[in-house]
Amino acid sequence: xxxxxxxxxxxxxxxxxxxxxxxxxxxxxxxxxxxxxxxxxxxxxxxxxxxxxxxxxxxxxxxxxxxxxxxxxxxxxxxxxxxxxxxxxxxxxxxxxxxxxxxxxxxxxxxxxxxxxxxxxxxxxxxxxxxxxxxxxxxxxxxxxxxxxxxxxxxxxxxxxxxxxxxxxxxxxxxxxxxxxxxxxxxxxxxxxxxxxxxxxxxxxxxxxxxxxxxxxxxxxxxxxxxxxxxxxxxxxxxxxxxxxxxxxxxxxxxxxxxxxxxxxxxxxxxxxxxxxxxxxxxxxxxxxxxxxxxxxxxxxxxxxxxxxxxxxxx
Amino acid sequence: xxxxxxxxxxxxxxxxxxxxxxxxxxxxxxxxxxxxxxxxxxxxxxxxxxxxxxxxxxxxxxxxxxxxxxxxxxxxxxxxxxxxxxxxxxxxxxxxxxxxxxxxxxxxxxxxxxxxxxxxxxxxxxxxxxxxxxxxxxxxxxxxxxxxxxxxxxxxxxxxxxxxxxxxxxxxxxxxxxxxxxxxxxxxxxxxxxxxxxxxxxxxxxxxxxxxxxxxxxxxxxxxxxxxxxxxxxxxxxxxxxxxxxxxxxxxxxxxxxxxxxxxxxxxxxxxxxxxxxxxxxxxxxxxxxxxxxxxxxxxxxxxxxxxxxxxxxxxxxxxxxxxxxxxxxxxxxxxxxxxxxxxxxxxxxxxxxxxxxxxxxxxxxxxxxxxxxxxxxxxxxxxxxxxxxxxxxxxxxxxxxxxxxxxxxxxxxxxxxxxxxxxxxxxxxxxxxxxxxxxxxxxxxxxxxxxxxxxxxxxxxxxxxxxxxxxxxxxxxxxxxxxxxxxxxxxxxxxxxxxxxxxxxxxxxxxxxxxxxxxxxxxxxxxxxxxxxx
Numbered sequence: 001x002x003x004x005x006x007x008x009x010x011x012x013x014x015x016x017x018x019x020x021x022x023x024x025x026x027x028x029x030x031x032x033x034x035x036x037x038x039x040x041x042x043x044x045x046x047x048x049x050x051x052x053x054x055x056x057x058x059x060x061x062x063x064x065x066x067x068x069x070x071x072x073x074x075x076x077x078x079x080x081x082x083x084x085x086x087x088x089x090x091x092x093x094x095x096x097x098x099x100x101x102x103x104x105x106x107x108x109x110x111x112x113x114x115x116x117x118x119x120x121x122x123x124x125x126x127x128x129x130x131x132x133x134x135x136x137x138x139x140x141x142x143x144x145x146x147x148x149x150x151x152x153x154x155x156x157x158x159x160x161x162x163x164x165x166x167x168x169x170x171x172x173x174x175x176x177x178x179x180x181x182x183x184x185x186x187x188x189x190x191x192x193x194x195x196x197x198x199x200x201x202x203x204x205x206x207x208x209x210x211x212x213x214x215x216x217x218x219x220x221x222x223x224x225x226x227x228x229x230x231x232x233x234x235x236x237x238x239x240x241x242x243x244x245x246x247x248x249x250x251x252x253x254x255x256x257x258x259x260x261x262x263x264x265x266x267x268x269x270x271x272x273x274x275x276x277x278x279x280x281x282x283x284x285x286x287x288x289x290x291x292x293x294x295x296x297x298x299x300x301x302x303x304x305x306x307x308x309x310x311x312x313x314x315x
Numbered sequence: 316x317x318x319x320x321x322x323x324x325x326x327x328x329x330x331x332x333x334x335x336x337x338x339x340x341x342x343x344x345x346x347x348x349x350x351x352x353x354x355x356x357x358x359x360x361x362x363x364x365x366x367x368x369x370x371x372x373x374x375x376x377x378x379x380x381x382x383x384x385x386x387x388x389x390x391x392x393x394x395x396x397x398x399x400x401x402x403x404x405x406x407x408x409x410x411x412x413x414x415x416x417x418x419x420x421x422x423x424x425x426x427x428x429x430x431x432x433x434x435x436x437x438x439x440x441x442x443x444x445x446x447x448x449x450x451x452x453x454x455x456x457x458x459x460x461x462x463x464x465x466x467x468x469x470x471x472x473x474x475x476x477x478x479x480x481x482x483x484x485x486x487x488x489x490x491x492x493x494x495x496x497x498x499x500x501x502x503x504x505x506x507x508x509x510x511x512x513x514x515x516x517x518x519x520x521x522x523x524x525x526x527x528x529x530x531x532x533x534x535x536x537x538x539x540x541x542x543x544x545x546x547x548x549x550x551x552x553x554x555x556x557x558x559x560x561x562x563x564x565x566x567x568x569x570x571x572x573x574x575x576x577x578x579x580x581x582x583x584x585x586x587x588x589x590x591x592x593x594x595x596x597x598x599x600x601x602x603x604x605x606x607x608x609x610x611x612x613x614x615x616x617x618x619x620x621x622x623x624x625x626x627x628x629x630x631x632x633x634x635x636x637x638x639x640x641x642x643x644x645x646x647x648x649x650x651x652x653x654x655x656x657x658x659x660x661x662x663x664x665x666x667x668x669x670x671x672x673x674x675x676x677x678x679x680x681x682x683x684x685x686x687x688x689x690x691x692x693x694x695x696x697x698x699x700x701x702x703x704x705x706x707x708x709x710x711x712x713x714x715x716x717x718x719x720x721x722x723x724x725x726x727x728x729x730x731x732x733x734x735x736x737x738x739x740x741x742x743x744x745x746x747x748x749x750x751x752x753x754x755x756x757x758x759x760x761x762x763x764x765x766x767x768x769x770x771x772x773x774x775x776x777x778x779x780x781x782x783x784x785x786x787x788x789x790x791x792x793x794x795x796x797x798x799x800x801x802x803x804x805x806x807x808x809x810x811x812x813x814x815x816x817x818x819x820x821x822x823x824x825x826x827x828x829x830x831x832x833x834x835x836x837x838x839x840x841x842x843x844x845x846x847x848x849x850x
Contacts, residue, residue, distance in 0.1 A: 003849065004706040009768055057680065102375070102670040106524065113517075124681035126516070128674040133373060144805040148798045155797060159790060193740055196810045199802050200747065200817070203795035207751075210794060211758070214787040242761040245707065246754045249700045253750030256696030257743060262688035264681075265743055272747070 006248070007241040015236050015284055016229045016292060022285035026174055033181025040184050045191035046127060048141070050096035050134035052108055053127040056120035061087035067119070074115055076108050085263030089124070102130035141195040145176065148199055152206050160213060161297060167290035168209045171282040175205045178278045179271060193268040201275030204250070208243060208283035215239050216291065220298065228296065232288045247280045317778055317837040327834055330826070331721060337728035358731045363738035363812050366686050368679035369511035370519055374484070376504045377668040381476055382412075384667075385464060389414045389451075392434050393462065400430040413463040421458055428455045431462060438471040473504060476666045481506055486662035487522045505672070516676045518655065526624050526668050527659035529576030531607065533569045534618040534630055540565040559626035560647045566627050568620045573610045578603025582660035584653040587645055593653040595644045597660060604640025612636035621646075623656070689742035696746050697723075704753055708760050709849055714835050715756035715828070722752050722820070722827040729819050738812030748820030754791065755828035758784040764850045773848045774840060781833055788829060792821050 046053050067090065068081045077095050084091040092112065097104040105128050113120075129137075149172055157165035179201055183190050215235040223231060251273060258269040319327075337356040340348060351357045364371050386409045393414055397404050403419040404427070418427045435451040450468030454461045477500055488496045488510060497509040513519055537550040544565060549555060552570050557563040582597040599607055611619075611633045620630045621644055629646040648656070700719070705712040726745065730737060763780035771779065799821065802814035 003709050004703075006707075009764070055681065102672055103524075106520065106671060106674075122678050122680050123516075123676070124678045126674065126676040128671070130670070130672045132375065133673045140805045144801050147805075148801045151797050151801070152794055155794060192806070192810050193813075196740060196802055196806065196813050199798045203798035203817075204751070206794040206798075207754070207791040210790045211787045214790060218783070238765065239761075241764075242754075242757050245757040245761070246751070249703055249753050249757070250747070250750035252699040252703060253696035253746050256699060257692045257746045259692075260688060260695055261692040261743065261746070262685055264685060264739060265688075268740065268743060 005241075006244050009241075011237045011240055012233070013237055013240070014233055016233050016288065019285065019289040019292065023289055026282070026286055029181065030174055030177045033177045033184065036181055036184035040187075042180070042183055042190040043187040045189040045194075046093065046096075046129045046134070047192045048134055048138050048190065050105075050129050050131040052092075052094040052096070052105055052112075053125065054092040054094075054109070054112060054123065055084060055125035056090050056092070056116065057122045057124055058088045058090060058119055059121050062090045062119075064090065067092075070115060071112060074111055076111065089263070096129075096131055096134075102128075102132070105130060137192060141192065144195060145198055145202070148202055149173070149176075152202070156206075156210070156213075160217060163291055163294050163296050164213050164217075166294065167287050168206060168213065170290050171209055171286040172202055172205055174282050174286050175201055175275060175278050179275050182274050183271070188267045188270065191267075193265075194271055197268050197271035197275065200272055201279055204276060205279030205282060208246075208279050209287040211242065212236060212239050212283050212287060216288070216296075220296065224298065228292055228298075232292060236284055236288060243280060243283070247276055250276055317774065317781075317833070317840060319834055319837060324834065327830060331725075331831060334721065334725035334728040334823075337732050338724040341727050341731060356728075356731070358734065360727065360730045360737045361734050362682075362686075363736045363741065363809060364509060364511055364675070364682075365677050365739045365809050366682045366737065366742075367511050368513075368677050368682040369509065370513055370516045371673075371675040372508040372510075372519070372523060372671055373501065373673040374480075374506040374508060374523060374669045375672040376473070376476060376480060376506070377670065378473060378504050381472065381667045382464070382469060383409075385469075385472060386412075386414055389434075389462060389464070393431055396430050396434060397427060400426055402427045402430070413461050415459060415461050418458045418460060424455055424458055424460070428453055428460055431460060434462075438465075438468050477504065477506065479666045480669065483663050483665050484508060484523065487658060488519070490658040490662065491519065491522070506669075512679065513676075518651070520671065520674070521655050522658060523669065524671055525659055526665045527576070527662070528625075528664040529579070529621070529623045529660060530572045531574045531610075532572055532620050532622055533610070533614060534620050535567040535569050536617060538567065540567040543567050556620070556622060556625055556627050558630075559623065559628055564627075566620055566630055568622065568627070573619065574599065574603050574606045576660065576664055578606070579660055582657040584650070584657045585643075587643070590645075592645060593648040593650045595648070595653050595657050595660070597642055597644065599640040599642075601640070604638070607640065607642075608636060608638035612638070628656075685739045685742075689739065689746075693742065693746050693749065697749050700749055700753060704756075708756075711756075711760055711836075711848075711850060714832055714839075715753055715760070717835065718756065718827040718832040719749065719752055721831060722823050723749065725823040725827065726816065726820050729823065730816070735815045735819070736812050737816065738809040740809045740813035741816040744813045744816035744820060748817065748824060751795075752820065752824035752828055755784070755788045755824065756832060758787055758791075759829075759832070760850055763848070767848060767850065773845050776848070777836060777840065781829075785829070788825065792825055796821050 062083065064081055064083060071079050071081065071092065077097065080093040082091050083089065094108055094112070097108060109126065109128060149169060152172065153165050153169045156168050176198060179198060183194065212235060215238055216232060219231050219235050254269055254273050254276065257265060258273060261269060340351070340357050340359050343351070345359065348357055348359065390407060390409060393416060394407060397416070402423045404416050405419060407416040408414070418424050432453045435449045435453070437447040438450045439447055448465060448467040450465055452463045452465055481498055481500060484506060485498050488498065488508070491513070493510050493513060495511060497507070499507050501507040508523065510519060535550060535553040537553065540555055543549050543555060549567070553567050554570055555565050556568050557565050578599050580598050580600040582595055585594055585596045586592065587594045615633050615635060618630045618632045621628045628644060644656070701716045704715050708715065723745070726748065759780050762784045763776050766776035766779045796818060799814045799818040803811055803818065806814055
């Protein structure tokens with residue numbers, strides 16, 4: 001039986017030659033994402049804005065227009081009503097009452113319940129996030145992403161050299177910004193789960209970058225005289241098959257989740273799928289060029305030793 | 316790398332067997348699990364509220380209100396103390412977070428200060444010193460005396476209020492007859508409540524949102540409530556309270572409490588014998604019964620108000636002395652609201668007002684749908700990964716898939732043993748783990764392929780492959796573990812569940828994809844002694 005080979009055994013793709021295009025592209029993406037973040041902004045879910053989310057199932061296909069006019073007439077401020085996953089499943093989102101406290105939010109829920117009456121066969125979800133909690137969730141979310149990026153910087157610094165740490169963090173920031181950009185463009189709901197997705201992307205992208213770096217470090221010791229550009233190309237080509245395989249299996253699993261995993265998880269999965277693509281791209285086209293730009297200390301025997309010692313453990 | 320000492324082989328096999336054994340209960344229907352003898356693994360994964368349905372509520376204590384009421388009590392204490400000490404004063408009240416009073420005669424200042432100082436008691440100090448501290452600081456400047464509550468006292472008071480509230484919240488929830496509610500302190504002034512599988516989550520909210528401070532007071536006969544409102548003068552010692560039901564009727568009620576709600580011994584819902592309306596029957600304890608008897612005897616013919624959280628539930632006329640210590644509250648109750656009130660009265664009043672800061676309720680239907688969708692996604696995802704791996708690596712792919720299957724079982728086993736909570740994002744974590752777990756195998760196999768291409772023999776190529784891939788595998792997994800750890804620290808509820816499965820999945824995948832897989836290959840090498848490997 002012939003085995004499936006997505007990447008031929010001996011590739012010589014000149015990735016480094018394309019770095020100018022790649023870096024410009026990445027710069028455009030990061031700048032565009034930043035601009036979008038401040039102009040169009042993220043579509044924050046109730047986790048971060050405070051507010052009310054109610055998911056109901058109706059008897060037969062829901063009449064969204066009727067619900068919209070009925071609930072809109074209650075004077076509760078901005079209400080979003082949309083079909084969710086199926087025709088008999090409706091998602092109702094209400095902004096937190098202005099200058100209202102937690103009790104005001106609960107009263108809004110009661111009002112909506114009264115108006116819906118028999119139309120709601122089942123209350124599938126009711127979420128009420130008060131202003132106090134939502135503020136803390138925003139803080140914790142930002143903190144989580146920042147801390148994890150910093151910790152990884154420290155870890156890579158400890159395991160490799162500072163150039164590698166810098167390179168990996170630049171590609172991390174690139175991935176996070178690009179993902180935030182896609183959230184802005186598509187106006188996907190940015191919720192607590194999105195923070196989880198972002199952190200997973202951070203982990204995955206790091207994972208990918210580290211593997212390329214690991215090979216670069218190994219080759220640096222092996223080929224002491226090779227031109228750095230050629231060495232980077234060699235390392236990326238050597239790991240290319242693995243990069244594609246792992247991205248492939250991960251994407252297969254995520255695609256299954258996206259299609260079959262239900263409406264609740266859809267945005268979360270979408271963000272991760274996008275992140276896998278961008279993380280794979282950045283480990284090749286961002287992480288490595290950064291090393292070329294800032295240079296690597298060659299033949300630093302101390303660091304080289306450091307890398308090879310802990311290999312015997314862990315069996 | 317390919318040689319395993321005997322004890323290592325035994326250890327690895329034991330771990331795999333344990334993983335198998337402890338994951339098994341999850342494949343047995345829950346009701347059949349009771350027949351499993353106790354010495355066998357019988358724990359299933361704990362499903363989160365988003366999967367089994369239930370309510371998550373974060374309750375916040377009104378700390379400002381708590382401090383305010385402490386100061387109000389302090390004002391009363393100071394008033395009594397100065398009266399007892401026969402010290403004339405003016406301007407007693409709360410000012411800038413403390414109680415201030417001006418002593419009229421300068422020669423009284425020292426007497427007054429000492430008397431007020433006598434009010435102070437000690438509280439256990441903060442957690443750093445542990446030394447008992449005074450709860451009050453009394454300062455005299457000129458003829459003005461200021462009394463402040465110390466931080467230690469505030470802390471101790473909050474602590475007591477939280478503990479007491481947890482106890483009362485627990486009593487109220489227990490009345491609902493649900494299984495395994497979680498009620499715990501969160502931070503300094505919050506209570507986390509998780510109640511799985513509720514039929515009626517709305518009732519839980521009604522029970523938790525109320526302070527349920529109840530008392531019985533006389534309705535003032537100095538003037539009518541309408542008169543008081545019209546003239547905007549409220550006689551001393553009275554206040555205007557409104558009825559709880561619509562239309563809201565005002566009552567002029569005496570501030571003095573006839574009998575407090577803490578004197579209630581029991582309350583139960585029932586029906587009025589004449590009208591058939593839902594009512595709440597209650598019984599006082601001995602002291603309360605006597606107090607109630609005395610007051611009703613002295614005030615026959617006057618109406619009294621039953622006040623709950625500063626709203627008048629009803630204001631019946633006292634037709635005759637009520638001495639039996641029993642009574643009936645009628646208002647415009649429904650069966651449900653009568654039941655709720657009875658529960659609230661039985662459980663007692665909260666020491667402080669509570670608000671629901673965050674609520675997440677998931678109905679059982681959505682939970683079941685999520686599990687079903689998660690199962691399908693996991694199965695299809697796993698199948699796709701299996702096909703892809705075998706197509707790419709042939710026999711070695713089969714070994715990787717075996718390691719993957721073992722990985723998922725071990726993940727289930729650890730989740731069951733730790734009784735960690737599986738949430739919907741947690742299922743996503745499992746699916747993601749399935750995709751990423753083969754990474755270690757991919758790294759190793761690609762390395763072996765490379766070494767083979769460079770002309771190494773099977774054993775040497777495999778040996779080098781494992782050796783060189785290890786550092787990458789460790790680095791790659793530790794970085795992911797870091798982000799999972801942070802998610803766990805900072806996340807709540809469902810997101811935390813995602814972090815748990817991701818972290819456990821990483822650890823088990825390194826074990827199965829690296830160690831177990833290596834053992835399998837070493838056995839295969841020794842049995843078959845292949846001349847060349849197909850990769």
